[in-house]
Amino acid sequence: MLNKNLLALGKHRSEIRELFEYGKTLAEKGIPVCDLTLGNPSAPTPTWVTDALLKGINSENVHAYTSAQGSQKARQVATDLLNAYHKTHFSSEGIILTCGAAASLCGVIKTLTESDTDEIAVLTPYFPEYKVFIENAGAKFVPIPFATSDFSVDYNALESLITENTKALIINNPNNPSGKVYTSQEIEFIAKILNEKQNKFNHPIFIISDEPYREIVFDGAKLPCIADLYKNTIICYSFSKSLSLPGERIGYIAISDDVCLFNDLYAGFLGALRSVGYVCAPSLFQYMIENFEPVFSDFSVYESNKNILTKGLLNLGFTCNEPKGAFYLMVKAPDGNSKKMSEMAKQIGLLIVPADSFGANGYVRLATCVSPDTAKASLELFKLLAKEYNL
Amino acid sequence: MLNKNLLALGKHRSEIRELFEYGKTLAEKGIPVCDLTLGNPSAPTPTWVTDALLKGINSENVHAYTSAQGSQKARQVATDLLNAYHKTHFSSEGIILTCGAAASLCGVIKTLTESDTDEIAVLTPYFPEYKVFIENAGAKFVPIPFATSDFSVDYNALESLITENTKALIINNPNNPSGKVYTSQEIEFIAKILNEKQNKFNHPIFIISDEPYREIVFDGAKLPCIADLYKNTIICYSFSKSLSLPGERIGYIAISDDVCLFNDLYAGFLGALRSVGYVCAPSLFQYMIENFEPVFSDFSVYESNKNILTKGLLNLGFTCNEPKGAFYLMVKAPDGNSKKMSEMAKQIGLLIVPADSFGANGYVRLATCVSPDTAKASLELFKLLAKEYNL
Numbered sequence: 001m002l003n004k005n006l007l008a009l010g011k012h013r014s015e016i017r018e019l020f021e022y023g024k025t026l027a028e029k030g031i032p033v034c035d036l037t038l039g040n041p042s043a044p045t046p047t048w049v050t051d052a053l054l055k056g057i058n059s060e061n062v063h064a065y066t067s068a069q070g071s072q073k074a075r076q077v078a079t080d081l082l083n084a085y086h087k088t089h090f091s092s093e094g095i096i097l098t099c100g101a102a103a104s105l106c107g108v109i110k111t112l113t114e115s116d117t118d119e120i121a122v123l124t125p126y127f128p129e130y131k132v133f134i135e136n137a138g139a140k141f142v143p144i145p146f147a148t149s150d151f152s153v154d155y156n157a158l159e160s161l162i163t164e165n166t167k168a169l170i171i172n173n174p175n176n177p178s179g180k181v182y183t184s185q186e187i188e189f190i191a192k193i194l195n196e197k198q199n200k201f202n203h204p205i206f207i208i209s210d211e212p213y214r215e216i217v218f219d220g221a222k223l224p225c226i227a228d229l230y231k232n233t234i235i236c237y238s239f240s241k242s243l244s245l246p247g248e249r250i251g252y253i254a255i256s257d258d259v260c261l262f263n264d265l266y267a268g269f270l271g272a273l274r275s276v277g278y279v280c281a282p283s284l285f286q287y288m289i290e291n292f293e294p295v296f297s298d299f300s301v302y303e304s305n306k307n308i309l310t311k312g313l314l315n316l317g318f319t320c321n322e323p324k325g326a327f328y329l330m331v332k333a334p335d336g337n338s339k340k341m342s343e344m345a346k347q348i349g350l351l352i353v354p355a356d357s358f359g360a361n362g363y364v365r366l367a368t369c370v371s372p373d374t375a376k377a378s379l380e381l382f383k384l385l386a387k388e389y390n391l
Numbered sequence: 392m393l394n395k396n397l398l399a400l401g402k403h404r405s406e407i408r409e410l411f412e413y414g415k416t417l418a419e420k421g422i423p424v425c426d427l428t429l430g431n432p433s434a435p436t437p438t439w440v441t442d443a444l445l446k447g448i449n450s451e452n453v454h455a456y457t458s459a460q461g462s463q464k465a466r467q468v469a470t471d472l473l474n475a476y477h478k479t480h481f482s483s484e485g486i487i488l489t490c491g492a493a494a495s496l497c498g499v500i501k502t503l504t505e506s507d508t509d510e511i512a513v514l515t516p517y518f519p520e521y522k523v524f525i526e527n528a529g530a531k532f533v534p535i536p537f538a539t540s541d542f543s544v545d546y547n548a549l550e551s552l553i554t555e556n557t558k559a560l561i562i563n564n565p566n567n568p569s570g571k572v573y574t575s576q577e578i579e580f581i582a583k584i585l586n587e588k589q590n591k592f593n594h595p596i597f598i599i600s601d602e603p604y605r606e607i608v609f610d611g612a613k614l615p616c617i618a619d620l621y622k623n624t625i626i627c628y629s630f631s632k633s634l635s636l637p638g639e640r641i642g643y644i645a646i647s648d649d650v651c652l653f654n655d656l657y658a659g660f661l662g663a664l665r666s667v668g669y670v671c672a673p674s675l676f677q678y679m680i681e682n683f684e685p686v687f688s689d690f691s692v693y694e695s696n697k698n699i700l701t702k703g704l705l706n707l708g709f710t711c712n713e714p715k716g717a718f719y720l721m722v723k724a725p726d727g728n729s730k731k732m733s734e735m736a737k738q739i740g741l742l743i744v745p746a747d748s749f750g751a752n753g754y755v756r757l758a759t760c761v762s763p764d765t766a767k768a769s770l771e772l773f774k775l776l777a778k779e780y781n782l
Contacts, residue, residue, distance in 0.1 A: 001594060001652065002659045003505055010662030013459075021458060040455045050448050053675075057444045063636040064431045067412060068404075099490060099640065102668030110667075111397055129665075136666035203392060245454040247674025249490065249640075261392065268393045271401030274520075275527035276501075276667040277493030283638025284444075284675070 070097025086225035101238035111268035124359035179323020317391030461488025492629035502659035515750035570714020708782030
């Protein structure tokens with residue numbers, strides 16, 4: 001009687017959300033819990049955001065419908081920010097404000113999907129909702145395995161898995177869940193392969209550059225501009241992480257004048273968003289963008305948490321990577337069983353997500369965007385875990 | 392290369408949006424224009440809303456992700472409001488907060504659509520985006536014609552157009568674009584037909600009760616509670632019109648405990664919203680709902696505009712209906728050519744939407760949610776139109 005796929009999606013929440021809801025239940029009962037599940041930023045929203053929202057609330061017509069693509073002023077400011085960050089030359093005519101990165105991604109994926117033979121590839125490890133968005137749009141989800149323990153790209157796999165049916169490759173840089181920052185050299189290598197494939201198959205293959213974490217990089221790591229290194233790039237962005245506003249749903253899709261099929265892509269994105277009821281991005285938060293001041297949240301807490309946790313976990317005998325950006329950390333389950341590790345941790349009030357559904361079997365993901373106290377307290381619980389594992 | 396349906400949707404904006412954008416261009420150039428296109432409420436947002444938003448902006452964690460279905464407190468308040476309005480007994484377990492009525496409708500329609508033989512019926516005249524949402528979900532759009540000049544239901548047509556494939560009937564009460572309020576008696580008659588059809592076909596046929604205008608009724612008109620008169624009712628609501636917040640995207644889906652397939656429906660809605668990237672309703676506006684004070688926008692301007700316009704138009708020799716609710720008005724094109732009438736009006740700076748795409752050939756729709764000055768000024772332009780028509 002009802003759509004079976006959607007029913008299954010609704011009944012089986014993502015593992016992240018499942019644990020997050022469990023943590024909320026415990027917290028409501030006053031039971032202490034170290035919740036490292038969800039990417040809910042702990043850094044405060046910049047004060048200018050609060051000021052802009054206060055000004056907005058007292059302005060006339062701030063809550064009115066805007067154009068579907070967003071107000072011209074907000075789009076111009078978002079364009080200027082993008083150009084300032086990447087040193088690019090995007091025009092506001094290539095920008096659509098959206099209800100966050102998830103909306104952006106869904107709009108783009110739906111637009112690129114013509115038939116059920118179409119494939120969208122993603123670099124592994126990946127944010128699990130990519131699979132949901134791709135399969136719901138009617139395309140085939142194609143994960144590209146990672147090569148080594150530093151989560152770099154397996155180029156041979158990429159070479160063989162990009163086929164005539166590939167419409168796009170999603171790159172999330174910095175990467176959720178690994179915290180890896182793909183370098184210029186790596187992106188150039190990927191671009192070379194994709195350019196060869198475009199020529200061979202005689203149709204565009206887009207890179208969907210999912211950049212919600214782009215401002216969060218550590219140790220002076222440099223984030224390359226994918227749109228500069230590969231012409232057919234579609235940028236999806238969200239202010240959720242850079243301004244600590246994940247619940248407000250504000251972001252954008254951006255394409256440069258150079259991208260092929262520019263006009264059709266832009267119209268397709270608008271059509272895709274319209275078709276599922278996205279009327280416009282929340283207007284008060286468009287007003288905030290109009291009044292942007294170039295100050296992001298203070299990300300230093302994420303870097304110090306990362307340092308506390310990587311150092312502490314390595315000392316305890318766990319194996320983990322050293323993230324260069326974003327606010328996640330991947331830890332190997334000592335016996336390779338990540339679900340068991342997540343379950344054992346849950347028993348002692350530590351919530352960590354098995355990363356099998358991120359395409360990284362045998363790992364758990366830690367969201368390190370918590371308070372320093374929670375980061376430290378979680379190390380105490382990892383100490384108990386280490387004992388259980390006889391590390 | 393790209394999805395053709397979405398491309399077409401993006402390239403051919405709705406006629407409402409097309410005229411709205413045209414009006415904005417004129418206004419930006421300082422050219423005076425009477426824009427009666429879009430349902431952008433002119434009544435100010437209630438002061439408690441502004442106060443609640445100000446309080447929210449200064450609260451901790453207000454911008455964080457919430458549960459997908461919305462915060463428990465906001466859902467309870469929304470439930471209490473719904474029950475107070477309709478004198479019903481909904482539980483908060485049946486409520487999902489959404490990014491507005493369009494998101495609600497898309498989530499519901501997608502959930503109910505299993506195969507391309509499924510049909511979703513709508514009472515005519517109808518909000519044109521219904522067709523977009525239904526067809527995009529993969530179902531067949533089935534308009535039920537109206538009977539007479541007062542836009543009441545053609546029951547014979549309803550009887551014959553509800554088939555074995557019908558999954559739901561959308562009723563928008565009060566109706567956009569006609570302003571008609573379907574009475575208890577009319578809803579009971581529809582319910583009787585649907586109950587017979589459910590029995591005959593041995594599967595549920597839902598009413599999707601789209602209620603964004605429910606608080607806006609005139610002359611003491613009584614709005615029946617469809618959920619009370621028909622068990623298998625799914626309510627879609629938005630705060631856009633009742634609180635004058637259309638750009639902020641906040642609403643809900645509600646089902647009562649009595650509805651059949653309750654658990655599956657609820658899970659399906661969550662899955663449908665998740666599948667297209669609706670993460671949660673904007674969290675600041677969830678906070679606003681948590682702090683609800685039962686005062687809506689002052690709708691008296693809509694009633695006085697309606698009175699000014701209906702009286703004025705009838706005096707000029709036009710034919711129009713007398714709306715009982717919402718803030719739209721349908722006027723007959725004197726020669727039956729609504730597109731020509733809209734075009735003639737456009738030439739003199741009066742923007743009105745041909746209602747053919749609302750399922751009402753030969754009518755134009757006026758959005759009467761404008762300032763009293765705009766309402767009066769538009770009458771002056773209608774006077775010029777009347778002359779052109781030799782009325």
